[in-house]
Each structure stands twice: as C-alpha cells, then as structure tokens.
Amino acid sequence: ILNVEQSPQSLHVQEGDSTNFTCSFPSSNFYALHWYRWETAKSPEALFVMTLNGDEKKKGRISATLNTKEGYSYLYIKGSQPEDSATYLCAPNDYKLSFGAGTTVTVRA
Amino acid sequence: SAVISQKPSRDICQRGTSLTIQCQVDSQVTMMFWYRQQPGQSLTLIATANQGSEATYESGFVIDKFPISRPNLTFSTLTVSNMSPEDSSIYLCSAQHSVNQPQHFGDGTRLSIL
Numbered sequence: 001i002l003n004v005e006q007s008p009q010s011l012h013v014q015e016g017d018s019t020n021f022t023c024s025f026p027s028s029n030f031y032a033l034h035w036y037r038w039e040t041a042k043s044p045e046a047l048f049v050m051t052l053n054g055d056e057k058k059k060g061r062i063s064a065t066l067n068t069k070e071g072y073s074y075l076y077i078k079g080s081q082p083e084d085s086a087t088y089l090c091a092p093n094d095y096k097l098s099f100g101a102g103t104t105v106t107v108r109a
Numbered sequence: 110s111a112v113i114s115q116k117p118s119r120d121i122c123q124r125g126t127s128l129t130i131q132c133q134v135d136s137q138v139t140m141m142f143w144y145r146q147q148p149g150q151s152l153t154l155i156a157t158a159n160q161g162s163e164a165t166y167e168s169g170f171v172i173d174k175f176p177i178s179r180p181n182l183t184f185s186t187l188t189v190s191n192m193s194p195e196d197s198s199i200y201l202c203s204a205q206h207s208v209n210q211p212q213h214f215g216d217g218t219r220l221s222i223l
Contacts, residue, residue, distance in 0.1 A: 043216050044214045046211030089151065095208065101150075
C-alpha cells in the first residue's frame with residue numbers, strides 16, 4: 001500500500017465560493033491516480049482517473065490536475081453548492097488502490 | 110461501467126459467529142476487491158479476490174479471519190469469521206476492469222457485532 005496524504009483533512013466553504021485541496025503520493029512507478037467522491041450513507045463514486053503528467057480533467061464544476069513527476073494532484077470545486085458536501089478521496093493505482101484519508105468538504109448555504 | 114449488488118446491506122451479529130457477504134457484478138470484470146471502513150477512518154483494502162485462486166491479502170488481514178471466494182468473473186464472497194466487536198465496520202466490494210478504469214463500488218454492508 002502506497003503512502004498517500006490528503007490535505008486539508010476537512011474544510012468549510014461558503015456556498016458560491018471556490019475551493020481546492022491536495023493529494024500527495026509517491027511519484028515512482030506511477031500508473032494512474034483516481035479521485036472519488038463519497039457521500040455519507042452512499043458508496044464511493046468515481047470522479048476521475050488520470051494517467052498523464054500535466055493531465056487536467058473536468059466534470060461539471062469539479063476539475064483536477066496531475067503532476068506525476070512531483071507526485072501531487074489538485075482537485076478544484078468552482079462555485080461550491082451544498083450538494084458538493086462529501087469526502088473526496090484520492091488513490092494512486094499501481095495494481096491496487098491506496099486510498100488517502102480524504103478531504104471532507106462541507107458547503108454552507 | 111459496472112453495477113455492483115452487495116448483500117446484506119446491514120446485519121447485527123453475535124460475538125463468535127461468522128457472516129458471509131455477497132457481491133454480484135452485472136458484467137465480467139478482471140479485478141474484484143474487498144475493503145473495510147472502520148468508524149472515522151478511510152477505506153482499507155482487505156484483499157484482492159482472484160478468480161479461480163486464493164485471494165491476495167494485505168498486511169494485517171489473514172485468510173482464516175476473512176476467507177474470500179471468487180468462483181467466476183462476476184461474483185465474490187467475503188466471510189468475516191469468529192466475529193468480535195472490533196469487526197464492527199462497513200465492508201465494501203468493488204470491481205475494476207483495469208488500473209486505468211475506475212473502480213465501481215457496492216453499497217456496502219454495515220456490520221455490528223454485539
């Protein structure tokens with residue numbers, strides 16, 4: 001299992017504001033980086049799978065960037081809405097996923 | 110994409126008993142996994158379920174405690190054996206076609222041991 005760090009552990013955002021948070025992972029032997037969104041009482045939902053250095057992916061108001069050389073990824077939420085409240089997990093994937101502890105986002109109306 | 114059906118969704122069990130959790134995928138998948146989420150923690154991989162051979166367990170998990178079956182490419186079971194209160198967790202299965210594809214998760218089994 002790879003050592004994965006996500007920061008901050010939690011954050012509170014005012015509705016309409018934008019935010020971002022970080023995932024750090026070992027840069028050696030990189031295959032892919034996954035991002036998941038996990039709402040309470042639901043199963044994790046896949047957001048992005050990123051493989052290329054410099055890759056940027058977007059899904060609605062959520063986007064992510066990837067730097068495989070230095071081993072980090074950012075996830076951005078633009079114009080946060082209450083329904084964005086969830087825990088966001090990143091996981092590098094060699095032959096299995098190694099999940100970080102997640103960043104829990106709470107959007108206040 | 111794959112749809113995962115996991116059951117039971119929850120159970121309350123007595124100490125010392127065993128429970129088998131089932132995971133059914135609506136299509137053939139290369140890889141299936143079993144995770145545990147203990148209260149207040151993130152997902153921890155228990156094992157990779159290998160079709161036709163013994164599962165690959167992560168550090169801290171052993172076959173005697175968490176026997177896993179995977180008889181074909183669409184189905185797997187996880188048994189939690191000789192349960193104790195420390196086994197109270199949410200257990201999730203997932204399926205994945207390749208490392209460049211997302212994992213799809215079941216809804217989880219919420220297990221409480223008295």
